[in-house]
Amino acid sequence: MAKKVSTAQVKHIANLANIPITTREQQELAAAFSETLAVVDNLLKIDIKNIEPTHQVNDLENVLREDKVDEERMFSQEEALANAARTHEGYFVVPRVIDEN
Amino acid sequence: MKTKTSAAKLTLKQTLSLLKSGELSLNELYQDVDEAVEISNKKLNIYLTLADDARKRADKALKDKTPWLGVPIAVKDNICTKDLRTTASSTVLENFVPQFDATVSKRLKEAGGVVYGKTNLDAWAHGSSTETSQFGRTLNPRNPEHLPGGSSGGSAAAVAADMCIAAIGTETAGSIRQPAAWCGVVGLKPTYGRVSRFGIAAMASSTDSPGPLTKTTEDATIVLYHLSGRDPLEATTGQQEVPDFTKALEKGVKGLRVGYLYHDIEGLEKVNPYIEAALRVLEDMGAEVESAKAMDPHHAISVYTIVQRGEVSSNLARYDGIRYGHGRDMFGDEAKRRIMLGTYTLSKGYADQYYNTAQKVRTLFRKDFQRLFERYDILVSATSPGYAKKVGATEGSAMFGELEDMLLEPSSITGLPGISIPCYRDPNTNLFLGMNIVAPMWREDLVIQTAHAYEMHTEWNSWRNNK
Structure with missing residues (x-):
């Protein structure tokens, strides 16, 4: 397993995760990643041939509900917008993601 | 009832019985709890928000003859409470007032419990100390030079400080049991799927x-x-x-087969004698205790670390500051570390190496527990490798929580129910040790049965001694 994580990798991951970080944080995070990855390295020694992965522990399968709107749980427009930082005429205002150019 | 004892010190069971008989009034109860909060909350930083309508709701719950008659309950602040600020101890949500109740909050209210206040936690429940809370750490009421543990440190401390009658927390890997051990209270982590996660700020959805x-x-x-x-x-x-x-409370431990786990793990030398003393008590009551060998919990740390970081990176992607809360620049250091490490281990080229490997080893842990439960009814170990650590202990360690929670992570990643109960108090520091009892899926009755029997036969539970 990769034991050392570079600051360039950290910068790339931060970008993917949409987390703004400073140059100093890049270095700290690279060190923290390396520390953590060194701990989890012990999994390499375990024989996992022919072992199925566990994603869910209580053995439920395909839990579905009726495709029906529950109006009792529905928010009014006012409620839905109550915590929004910016609204405009009853809508959420979202940051621009498409470049004007 | 002795009139001089504060009603805040009552257990839930006692409170319900006294309220029902009329020997205790809600006025007395709330005055005493309010007083405990008034005296210590500022110093210990247990409640982040207090509900100003608690007393009014209590009256209604009593009038409606609900099962809990309006008793004040402390609720961890990652659990949504309608019209009451819910922050997950992160500044990202410092102004978030949920428009709905989590199922846990809803059921609590339906039972006649009152959300008294919202308790501090490690931000987003990422940690085992409450030191990563963006609203300051909580101090351990048993000894304020020490930490309460976490992530449900505020809820455990609220119980220990008699600032509520009971509390609700959440556990992903140790976050109920470890703070319970450090604060000398009882913490029960149910089987995964026993209690709904709806309306709780998700950390690792699969645990x-x-x-x-x-x-x-x-x-x-x-x-x-x-x-x-x-x-x-x-x-x-x-x-x-x-x-x-409650039927399990009467059963006792006669004939119960108990496997003693993790005693040979390095670093447990200090706590082992106390766990072994507790096991002798169970033996004296008729349990059959045997030393058992399980998969190395160090591997559970690794599985948990990879799986949890991966799920965190996905779950915390929703916080975009658009519909509620502030932007992603407000995440604290620990959340940043976890989101980014999860992003890394789930990214193309690494997912197989890390995430899929971890999920396969998780299968091995499940098989290992299945094997153990063929031979034993319950499994017992220390909850934590030691007493509550001193304030500041987490600084500079990216893996602090994982190492503290090592003995709990195997049962967490496999979804098993467990309880931590006090099994020793150091008279010099007033700090406690906890015993962790684990049972097969859906068998909370077995952990309750064992814990209750032990509690009634020993002196380590502070509230049993107060009787």
Whole structure:
């Protein structure tokens, strides 16, 4: 397993995760990643041939509900917008993601 | 009832019985709890928000003859409470006032419990100390030079400080049991899927389990019953009937087969003698105790670290500051570390190496427990490798929580129910050790049965001694 994580990798991951970080944080995070990855390295020694992965522990399968709107749980427009930082005429205002150019 | 004792010191069971008989009034109860909060909350930083309508709601719950008659309950601040600020101890959500109740909050209110206030935690429940809270750490009421543990440190401390009658926390890997051990209270982590996660700020969806932190095992049993059961809003809740857990209180441990785990792990030398003393008590009561060998919990740390970081990176992607809360620049250091490490281990080229490997080893842990439960009814170990650590202990360690929670992570990643109960108090520091009892899936009754029997035969439970 990769034991050392570079600051360039950290910068790339931060970008993917949409987390703004400073140059100093890049270095700290690279060190923290390396520390953590060194701990989890012990999994390499375990024989996992022919072992199925566990994603869910209580053995439920395909839990579905009726495709029906529950109006009792529905928010009014006012409620839905109550915590929004910016609204405009009853809508959420979202940051621009498409470049004007 | 002795008039001089504060009603805040009552157990849930006692409170309910005194309220019912009329020997205790809600006025007395709330005055005493308010007073405890007034005296210590500023210093200990347990509640982040207090509900100003608690007293009014209590009156209604009493009038309506609900099962809990309006008792004040402390609720961890990652659990949504309608019209009451819910921050997950992160500045990202410092102004978030939920428009809805989590299922846990809803069931608590339906049972006649009152959300008294919202308790501090490690931000987003990422940690085992409350030191990563962006609103300051909580101090351990048993000894304020020490930490309460975490992430449900505020809820455990609220119980220890008698600032509530009972509390609700959440555990992903140790976050109920470890703070319970450090604060000398009872913490029950239910089977994964027993209690709904709906409306709780998600950390690792495949292991998150809400549950009670209480003064006694009997109290935990009462709380668990009312929180449990299938929730149509949460697809991973189990279909299983919720049994009357109180029946388990009477059973005792005669003939119970007990496997003693993890005693040979390095670093447990200090706590082992106390766990072994507790096991001798169980033996004296008729249990059959045997030393058992399980998979190395160091591997569970690794599985948990990879799986949890991966799920965190996905779950915390929703916080975009658009519909509620502030932007992603407000995440604290620990959340940043976890989101980014999860992004890394789930990214193309690494997912197989890390995430898929971890999930396969998780299967091996499940098989290992299946093997153990063929031979034993319950498994016992220390909850934590030691007493509550000193304030500041987490600084500079990216893996602090994982190492502290090592003995709990195997049962967490496999979804098993467990309880931590006090099994020793150091007279010099007033700090406690906890014993962790684990049972097969859906068998909370076995941990309750054992914990209660032990509690009634020993002197380590502070509230049993107060009787």
